[in-house]
Amino acid sequence: MDFELSADQEALQEGVRSLCQGRFPIEFVRTLIDGAQIDRGRWRELAETGVFSLALSEAEGGVGLGYADAVVVFEQLGRALVPGPLVATFLAAGLVDGAASGDAIVGLVEGRNPTYVEFLGLLDVLLVLDEDGVYRVDPKSVAGTRAPKPLDPLTPVWKVGELPRGDKVGDAALASRWRAIGATLTAALQLGIAQGASELATEYAKGRFQFGKPIGQFQAVKHMCADMVTRNEVCRAAVYWAGCALDDAEVGDPARAASVARIQANHASSDNSKDCVQVHGGMGYTWEVDAHLFLKRAWVLSQQFGSDHEHAESLAAIVG
Amino acid sequence: MDLRFTKTELAFRDELRAWLDDVLPSVPSPPSATDYQAARAYDTAWQRRLFDAGYAGINWPKEFGGRGATPTEHLIYIEETERARAPYVGANFVGLLHAGPTLIVEATDEQRTKHLPGILRGDDVWCQGFSEPNAGSDLAGLQCRAIRDGDHYVVTGQKIWTSNGQIADYCEMLVRTDVEAPKHRGITWVIMPMDLPGIEVRPIKTAHGNSEFSEMFLDEVRIPVENRVGAENDGWRVAMVTFSFERGTAFLSEVIAAAEDLRDLAEISKRVLSKSATAWEDHEIRREIGRLQADYDAMWAMTKRMVSQAQRTGVPGPGGSVFKLFLADVQKRATALGYQLLGRMSLAFDDLGELSHIDHVGKRIYTLTLSIAAGTSQIQRNIVAERILGLPKER
Numbered sequence: 001m002d003f004e005l006s007a008d009q010e011a012l013q014e015g016v017r018s019l020c021q022g023r024f025p026i027e028f029v030r031t032l033i034d035g036a037q038i039d040r041g042r043w044r045e046l047a048e049t050g051v052f053s054l055a056l057s058e059a060e061g062g063v064g065l066g067y068a069d070a071v072v073v074f075e076q077l078g079r080a081l082v083p084g085p086l087v088a089t090f091l092a093a094g095l096v097d098g099a100a101s102g103d104a105i106v107g108l109v110e111g112r113n114p115t116y117v118e119f120l121g122l123l124d125v126l127l128v129l130d131e132d133g134v135y136r137v138d139p140k141s142v143a144g145t146r147a148p149k150p151l152d153p154l155t156p157v158w159k160v161g162e163l164p165r166g167d168k169v170g171d172a173a174l175a176s177r178w179r180a181i182g183a184t185l186t187a188a189l190q191l192g193i194a195q196g197a198s199e200l201a202t203e204y205a206k207g208r209f210q211f212g213k214p215i216g217q218f219q220a221v222k223h224m225c226a227d228m229v230t231r232n233e234v235c236r237a238a239v240y241w242a243g244c245a246l247d248d249a250e251v252g253d254p255a256r257a258a259s260v261a262r263i264q265a266n267h268a269s270s271d272n273s274k275d276c277v278q279v280h281g282g283m284g285y286t287w288e289v290d291a292h293l294f295l296k297r298a299w300v301l302s303q304q305f306g307s308d309h310e311h312a313e314s315l316a317a318i319v320g
Numbered sequence: 321m322d323l324r325f326t327k328t329e330l331a332f333r334d335e336l337r338a339w340l341d342d343v344l345p346s347v348p349s350p351p352s353a354t355d356y357q358a359a360r361a362y363d364t365a366w367q368r369r370l371f372d373a374g375y376a377g378i379n380w381p382k383e384f385g386g387r388g389a390t391p392t393e394h395l396i397y398i399e400e401t402e403r404a405r406a407p408y409v410g411a412n413f414v415g416l417l418h419a420g421p422t423l424i425v426e427a428t429d430e431q432r433t434k435h436l437p438g439i440l441r442g443d444d445v446w447c448q449g450f451s452e453p454n455a456g457s458d459l460a461g462l463q464c465r466a467i468r469d470g471d472h473y474v475v476t477g478q479k480i481w482t483s484n485g486q487i488a489d490y491c492e493m494l495v496r497t498d499v500e501a502p503k504h505r506g507i508t509w510v511i512m513p514m515d516l517p518g519i520e521v522r523p524i525k526t527a528h529g530n531s532e533f534s535e536m537f538l539d540e541v542r543i544p545v546e547n548r549v550g551a552e553n554d555g556w557r558v559a560m561v562t563f564s565f566e567r568g569t570a571f572l573s574e575v576i577a578a579a580e581d582l583r584d585l586a587e588i589s590k591r592v593l594s595k596s597a598t599a600w601e602d603h604e605i606r607r608e609i610g611r612l613q614a615d616y617d618a619m620w621a622m623t624k625r626m627v628s629q630a631q632r633t634g635v636p637g638p639g640g641s642v643f644k645l646f647l648a649d650v651q652k653r654a655t656a657l658g659y660q661l662l663g664r665m666s667l668a669f670d671d672l673g674e675l676s677h678i679d680h681v682g683k684r685i686y687t688l689t690l691s692i693a694a695g696t697s698q699i700q701r702n703i704v705a706e707r708i709l710g711l712p713k714e715r
Binding site: 001002003004005006009068163202205206213214216217218219222223225226227229230233234235236237238240241243244248250251252254257260263264309311312313314315316317318319320 | 321322323324325329392395458472493582583586587589590600603604607608609610611613615617618619620621622624625627628629632633641642643645646698700701702704705706708709711712713714
């Protein structure tokens with residue numbers, strides 16, 4: 001048994017980290033707030049790095065890696081607040097032409113009454129996940145009104161009525177598998193958010209002086225930062241386990257591990273982002289400081305691939 | 321990341337399982353938890369069986385009589401013995417997990433030869449004399465004074481929170497040998513035989529009602545200088561060595577037992593009423609059960625990460641403090657759920673009748689210690705913030 005990252009996984013992590021640093025620095029990400037929201041050029045760069053195709057076999061044009069690798073990648077994407085339907089496009093790779101290569105931006109919602117569809121007007125393909133399968137819907141056939149003020153300024157949403165049925169492109173077994181993968185990769189993004197928010201808070205706690213001392217020297221602030229580390233570590237262990245379970249059911253039931261990962265990730269990403277705001281004091285409530293971007297993304301992601309209550313119910317059914 | 325056990329690890333597990341299947345039916349049921357002499361006899365008898373079968377000192381190096389198991393094998397050992405409900409390490413705890421490892425790293429050959437076999441065989445029980453009434457979180461501020469008199473240290477002072485104080489043969493103890501030096505540099509680590517004149521052990525009655533700890537009053541106790549481990553005034557460093565044997569498995573037994581308690585609570589929830597339906601049908605209760613399971617599964621995964629880290633690097637990561645913080649919070653929530661389910665059944669210890677054989681009431685009281693013992697949660701947060709995040713020290 002070795003639950004540490006392999007040398008290849010460390011290289012992968014470093015590769016994606018530097019891609020995010022170079023191509024998705026927060027200054028660039030913020031330019032997407034009032035613009036087109038997805039930069040197709042950089043979306044293709046993500047695809048070229050293998051973000052969407054990494055779990056496809058080499059014969060299918062993929063990288064031939066596993067989900068344990070995917071969670072490491074998605075953690076970094078979350079940390080950098082990379083916007084766009086990353087998980088949906090990853091799932092679609094191999095099923096929807098152009099998803100793996102980054103030529104098609106694919107969105108996904110669960111059920112036909114999602115109220116809002118994320119990125120609708122920017123999508124090439126919309127997939128709908130329901131109990132009996134996966135359906136493909138032409139986003140242009142969906143009447144939607146763009147919300148003038150989305151919760152997360154980097155996740156534009158369109159208000160929609162009941163979605164058309166679309167064409168069935170996958171069966172119930174695929175839908176069920178996608179729920180576990182989707183929940184796990186969403187949790188990985190949230191893990192990155194929890195980590196990013198804790199780093200931002202810690203950096204501020206070291207540099208901000210009050211009463212003649214860095215505020216991180218006061219236990220009231222210091223202990224908040226320590227609690228963020230605890231949430232990161234709990235969440236990371238759960239998310240990595242869920243990734244491993246998707247690759248090899250012998251080390252864990254993938255659905256169970258996915259629910260565990262989501263519960264820890266909802267908690268870690270939301271609470272770390274809130275504490276990040278708190279550590280920043282008044283500045284934390286400003287548009288200028290990134291704390292609110294972490295928090296809002298955490299809240300958006302918590303609405304995807306099963307609610308916190310649903311995951312808790314699934315786990316209760318395992319215990320009782 | 322590869323969570324599968326290797327062939328060697330599986331072989332170790334199968335051999336251990338076979339031995340446990342063979343030996344456990346003949347192990348008597350444990351004595352009352354508050355009969356400390358009987359508990360000592362029971363725990364050391366089990367230790368002797370482990371010794372005879374080659375499982376004593378599972379994580380100790382082979383050259384010192386241990387099994388030399390890898391961190392992963394240690395994890396397997398704890399998982400298998402806990403699942404098979406084998407006796408707990410109990411009275412052997414300090415010897416096997418604190419004093420022994422310290423002697424292995426720091427003691428002279430004579431000291432090792434004298435003490436290690438007795439710990440492994442279950443002949444000797446050790447206790448720990450570190451904390452004092454005025455040296456808790458600030459352990460290095462300890463004042464128990466040792467004055468050199470020829471071949472002896474003459475020790476006078478007070479120690480507290482000594483588990484097994486009433487039944488121990490030896491005490492691993494920190495004493496102040498230099499009152500002038502900065503506080504960390506005037507401490508010495510000594511072995512105190514518990515039968516020396518001048519030692520008075522008084523049990524402390526805890527909030528639980530039991531006496532798992534004692535306080536020790538030392539009045540001119542003459543400890544031979546040859547019982548010193550490491551150099552004079554170097555005891556703080558020697559004491560820190562104790563922790564270096566920790567490989568991420570310290571809380572595993574507790575997590576496995578807690579997950580079993582949760583299953584018991586789920587059963588209870590199906591038999592007690594909340595308004596007109598069973599508690600299980602109350603979705604808030606059901607979800608809390610699910611969330612607690614998410615926490616125990618995450619703890620398992622964290623344990624595997626810490627063990628893997630230790631296996632790679634040979635040193636414990638800073639994960640222990642993080643784990644302890646999480647465990648303390650989760651256990652308080654879990655036992656509060658038990659209290660909610662039991663309602664007025666929770667007004668007495670140890671008597672849930674047919675509902676359960678587990679003392680969920682006593683367990684709730686016990687969880688108070690999880691955020692205090694072995695470093696309070698506040699001290700743990702300081703450690704995490706200063707050592708992992710590099711935030712400035714307050715002092």
